Amino acid sequence: MPTDAQQACFEAGIKFGSLYHQFAGTPVSPRSTRSLETAIAESIENQPYCESVAVDIDDEAVAADIDHENGYTELSGHLMEIDMRVAYDGITVRTRMEMEDGYPLMKLVEVVDRDE
Amino acid sequence: MPTDAQQACFEAGIKFGSLYHQFAGTPVSPRSTRSLETAIAESIENQPYCESVAVDIDDEAVAADIDHENGYTELSGHLMEIDMRVAYDGITVRTRMEMEDGYPLMKLVEVVDRDE
Amino acid sequence: MPTDAQQACFEAGIKFGSLYHQFAGTPVSPRSTRSLETAIAESIENQPYCESVAVDIDDEAVAADIDHENGYTELSGHLMEIDMRVAYDGITVRTRMEMEDGYPLMKLVEVVDRDE
Amino acid sequence: MPTDAQQACFEAGIKFGSLYHQFAGTPVSPRSTRSLETAIAESIENQPYCESVAVDIDDEAVAADIDHENGYTELSGHLMEIDMRVAYDGITVRTRMEMEDGYPLMKLVEVVDRDE
Numbered sequence: 001m002p003t004d005a006q007q008a009c010f011e012a013g014i015k016f017g018s019l020y021h022q023f024a025g026t027p028v029s030p031r032s033t034r035s036l037e038t039a040i041a042e043s044i045e046n047q048p049y050c051e052s053v054a055v056d057i058d059d060e061a062v063a064a065d066i067d068h069e070n071g072y073t074e075l076s077g078h079l080m081e082i083d084m085r086v087a088y089d090g091i092t093v094r095t096r097m098e099m100e101d102g103y104p105l106m107k108l109v110e111v112v113d114r115d116e
Numbered sequence: 117m118p119t120d121a122q123q124a125c126f127e128a129g130i131k132f133g134s135l136y137h138q139f140a141g142t143p144v145s146p147r148s149t150r151s152l153e154t155a156i157a158e159s160i161e162n163q164p165y166c167e168s169v170a171v172d173i174d175d176e177a178v179a180a181d182i183d184h185e186n187g188y189t190e191l192s193g194h195l196m197e198i199d200m201r202v203a204y205d206g207i208t209v210r211t212r213m214e215m216e217d218g219y220p221l222m223k224l225v226e227v228v229d230r231d232e
Numbered sequence: 233m234p235t236d237a238q239q240a241c242f243e244a245g246i247k248f249g250s251l252y253h254q255f256a257g258t259p260v261s262p263r264s265t266r267s268l269e270t271a272i273a274e275s276i277e278n279q280p281y282c283e284s285v286a287v288d289i290d291d292e293a294v295a296a297d298i299d300h301e302n303g304y305t306e307l308s309g310h311l312m313e314i315d316m317r318v319a320y321d322g323i324t325v326r327t328r329m330e331m332e333d334g335y336p337l338m339k340l341v342e343v344v345d346r347d348e
Numbered sequence: 349m350p351t352d353a354q355q356a357c358f359e360a361g362i363k364f365g366s367l368y369h370q371f372a373g374t375p376v377s378p379r380s381t382r383s384l385e386t387a388i389a390e391s392i393e394n395q396p397y398c399e400s401v402a403v404d405i406d407d408e409a410v411a412a413d414i415d416h417e418n419g420y421t422e423l424s425g426h427l428m429e430i431d432m433r434v435a436y437d438g439i440t441v442r443t444r445m446e447m448e449d450g451y452p453l454m455k456l457v458e459v460v461d462r463d464e
Binding site: 250254257259260261263264267268270271272274275276277278279282303304316 | 365366370371373374375376377379380383386387390391392393394396402419420
Binding site: 002003005006007009010011012016017018019020021022024033070093095108110111 | 350354366
């Protein structure tokens with residue numbers, strides 16, 4: 001049987017994959033970064049065991065990605081950082097997405113058993 | 117050669133298909149409807165020729181869709197109404213998504229040549 | 233009232249926006265391009281008025297996008313060409329997505345009234 | 349520091365969330381179920397640590413969901429079962445999505461340390 005800590009990590013991974021593949025590709029410009037950050041966070045916080053989500057879309061990176069004629073780009077991993085906290089049956093899992101060596105990486109930061 | 121009015125209608129259709137398939141499936145509950153409406157509208161307004169987008173997610177329909185254990189549902193056509201205005205080269209196109217006979221229908225409401 | 237040709241162009245746009253925002257972001261490598269092309273085409277051909285969809289994902293462009301450690305990239309407009317034919321009430325609309333000046337462009341190629 | 353088994357479970361969760369939110373909403377009919385199953389499996393198998401994915405879309409459930417005028421429905425959790433195997437640093441994780449009490453549930457089936 002999987003342990004509670006393993007279950008908690010599985011749940012944390014589900015939230016990360018959901019967030020990324022639901023919202024990657026969304027048209028974004030510096031005019032719409034704040035509303036998109038809020039909607040992503042509040043949407044994923046609806047999922048079970050998800051305590052908090054913070055999304056930080058980098059306005060300068062978005063602006064740099066935009067072609068002048070076009071006026072927008074598509075949301076992608078290199079344009080945002082994400083912090084997420086999942087709580088499952090006494091276990092808290094902290095995860096983070098950030099750039100590493102030029103690629104966005106989803107990381108399991110910490111697994112804490114609050115009963116210990 | 118396609119006419120300007122045909123081009124305008126093609127552009128309006130692109131925005132509708134983009135909106136629907138980018139955001140359908142997003143986890144939603146009555147707690148997150150307002151932020152999702154705003155993010156959808158501001159996101160699609162980034163696209164070329166898109167003058168305005170109004171999204172109205174029906175809180176009661178969302179609540180009715182939610183299973184108690186779960187706490188959220190997935191955004192889908194029967195949970196929202198959309199009004200969109202696209203302007204292309206002197207032509208304004210108004211479109212609308214609403215329920216008809218139990219199914220969400222994307223409608224071309226009006227095509228106006230502002231130069232006439 | 234919108235004309236049949238305008239309706240047909242609106243429907244063609246919907247299919248294009250749907251295709252793009254449903255499948256952009258899909259993990260892809262040269263090992264999975266053929267199955268993804270087929271699934272995209274058969275999926276969108278289910279939509280009303282859609283006569284045919286051809287998707288051509290460029291294996292070399294996919295390979296060039298892949299980071300060695302990672303082994304895959306995300307499907308995006310610069311990796312594929314699309315041809316689509318929509319038929320609505322006697323009108324046939326041909327559309328195409330291809331790169332132009334470094335950006336993927338969705339184009340209304342031809343609108344033919346078969347009754348004329 | 350998270351253990352290898354916890355990392356493996358996190359990776360397994362990412363694949364599940366990715367699969368679901370990338371492909372939910374895809375237009376589907378009994379004519380296109382096989383190509384969609386193949387494309388989903390081959391797409392997610394591109395992701396790191398993902399050993400195998402099997403997707404089984406239920407043709408009868410798809411047909412039952414289809415409105416006659418429309419001819420297709422949107423892919424959703426109640427229309428498919430998924431089995432996935434993830435291998436991370438000596439740990440194998442088996443996961444499964446299936447209906448339970450009327451809702452699709454993503455389950456961590458087994459975590460095996462192959463070095464033990």
